[in-house]
Amino acid sequence: MVNVLAGKVAPKSELIDVARLVGSYYELNPDSSKEAQRVSFGTSGHRGDALKRSFNEAHVMAITQAVCEFKKKMSYDGVIFVAKDTHALSTVAQMTIMRVCVANEVSVAISKDGNYIPTPLVSFAILEHNKKNVQKADGIVITPSHNPPSDGGFKYNPPNGGPADTDVTSFIEMRANEILKNNLKDVKIVSYEEALASNFLSEYDYITPYVEALGEILDMNSIQKSNLKIAADALGGTAIAVYEKIKSHYNLDMDVINPYVDYTFSFMTLDHDGKIRMDCSSPYSMASLLSLKDSYDLCVANDTDADRHGIVTPKGGLINPNHYLSVAIWYLFKYRENFTKDLKVGKTLVSSSMIEHVCKSLDREVYEVPVGFKWFVDGLYDGSLGFGGEESAGASFLRFDGIVWSSDKDGIIMALLAAEIMAVTGKDIADIYEDFEEEFGKSYYDRIDAPASLEQKKILKTLRAESIDIESLAGEKIQKVLSSAPGNDAEIGGLKIVTKNGWVAMRPSGTEDIYKIYAESFISSEHLSQIQKEAQAIMQELFKTL
Structure with a gap:
């Protein structure tokens, strides 16, 4: 049942009390005997709410200590890239992570100038580092994805750059809960001041290398020459600074919508259930951007950590994620010369069968896996999957030369790919999908x-x-x-x-x-x-x- 306030700007009564939330992060302690308050790694890491004692400093200390121990066990002796999103708990969680990593003598790189950094930029940074260095880097992304403002999240990415597989997350989860049960006795930690002064801490520019390399995976020249008028909405998330850099670096006719961070996300329209949720595939959360669709040739959006994409066109409105995946696959495997016949197309088994129809018409093999982007990591990493995507609007694909770009979901390249498709074909995304329906039937x-x-x-x-x-x-x-x-x-x-x-x-x-x-x-x-x-x-x- 859809809430009566769905699609409307959040009333003040729905906004979080940031001070109370952050205070609870430090003051409230979880009860490890209660399942709801333990560390639990799902398909996208551990998530929780400080007020509910499911994402507090104790959790972050325990998980970080477990990650440090895992790094030592696996001999991952390179830097760990740590990035935060724009949820209120992410900044304080990063401070905790820094303190534990330094105490464990783990080299940690945080974002330059305190920038909020998207998940795909962490994957990109890990892969670029590991191409050039023997010491293997890995990463932590502090994000609950598109979840409500009160939530916090912790994701771990090993040296292959993608979300950790079950064997890794099981070790981290089990060890972290053991540490919680033992009242954090095994946690090594220094003061925040000691962490800041430590040689184990450094700053890293995540944004510039990523933006400057976009021409290796996207036809940025065609986008620039097309003069498409684009609106990019980060929904108050980490993609704000990235889109601003893309706009200036490539001289695009792009307006960055809501270009500020607000921990309450007060500008958001409420989702179907009346909650604030930065879900770029929800027409209710995207109501504000949808109202601009006739003022732009293309509107794009990302969730808070920018691993998901939302595409809005004048004709199609908010494009169904399954529809866009079908169009993206068709375009990439038709227009990328180096996407050879041996490259497979990765899809989750709950994604639309329209993808199979499109792939069959292109004589491409479909690689169908369970739900979760982790199943695409190895294929993207070794270059056997040209594309991997899931129905929840998360995908990534290879560079022009068939080399891995990111092995985690990248909502930014998927958003820019929509601009490339429209620039090269001269068609609305919705028109291309309609062609599929005429040929294969309506889904x-x-x-x-x-x-x-x-x-x-x-x-x-x-x-x-x-x-x-x-x-x-x-x-x-x-x-x-x-x-x-x-x-x-x-x-x-x-x-x-x-x-x-x-x-x-x-x-x-x-x-x-x-x-x-x-x-x-x-x-x-x-x-x-x-x-x-x-x-x-x-x-x-x-x-x-x-």
Whole structure:
């Protein structure tokens, strides 16, 4: 149900008390016996709220100490790049991280001039460093992504530049919780003043090298010559300074929208549930930028750490992430001369099947994986994946020469790619997608949530293909049931059922008492609804019997 305030500017009653939040970061201590207050690494690191005792200084001390120990264990003796986003807890968390890293004699590089730095720039910095140095660098990004202003987050990126895999995050999570349980006795820490004066601390310019290298992955000349009038909205996040640098360096006709940091994010319009959320794929959070769509040739946006993208055009409005992924893949594999036939296209198994249709028309192999960008890291890193993208508006791709650019999601290059596509083809993104619909049929895609207890979520996560004993779904014969992804055979933590003209995937939520139902039909919206309805009935029967 959509909140009555969705799409409207946040009232003052919804704004956070920054002083109280930051005070709680230092004053409140988590109870390690309570699951909700422990360290928990999901697909995007540990996230929490200081007021709820789930992201406090104790958590950051413990996680950082665990990372330092992991670095030593793996002999990663290079610098660790540390970047913060514009959430209120990120700055104080960075101060804590600096103190622990220095005490552990780990060289740490923070951003020059105190700049807020996007996730993709950290990935870029790690990869560029490791191309030139024997000592392997890694990174920490302090961000809860697009989550509300009261949240904090901690992500770790190993030397391959991408989000850490499960074996890494499991070690860090387990060790951090052990440290919490032992009342932080194993944490090495110095004062903030000692950290600032230490030779283990340095400043790094993340922005300039990234911006100057954009011509290696994007046709910046075509964008410049096109005279496209572009609006770039960082939604109060880390991309503000990056877009300002891009605008000046490449002399683009670009307006940077909301070019200031406000820890309350008071300029944001409320999301579907009435919360402030910097989600660049939500029409409610993007309402302000959508109101400008007829004043620009292209409007682009990013979430707070700029690893996700939002694309707005005069004709298409806010482009559905699945639609844009399809267009981006078509364009890259059609116009990049060095994107040879052996390069695969990475997609998550809950992304639109329109991608398969596009890839088949281009004679490209699809590499389908479970949800989570971590599954694309190795392929981007070794250059076997030309593109990796997920339905939640996160993607990255290779440089013109087929070499890795970032092995984490990069919302900035995806935003600028939209400008390149429009500049080179002369078409609106929505028009290109309409061509796909004419050729392959219209996609009806949606994601809904259904209630599920903790026990039911555990059951769903461990289901296997043989658990499904039915022959048809929404009037069509079931072709296959998947509990692991076709691309890498990794478990999906749920089920996907596929028919000739549709599919449905069910996965448990990691944070709420719900499971997610992703579904698509190439027949009609009514057929989509029937798929969703029957999927819920299937799950209810399974919950009864298992």
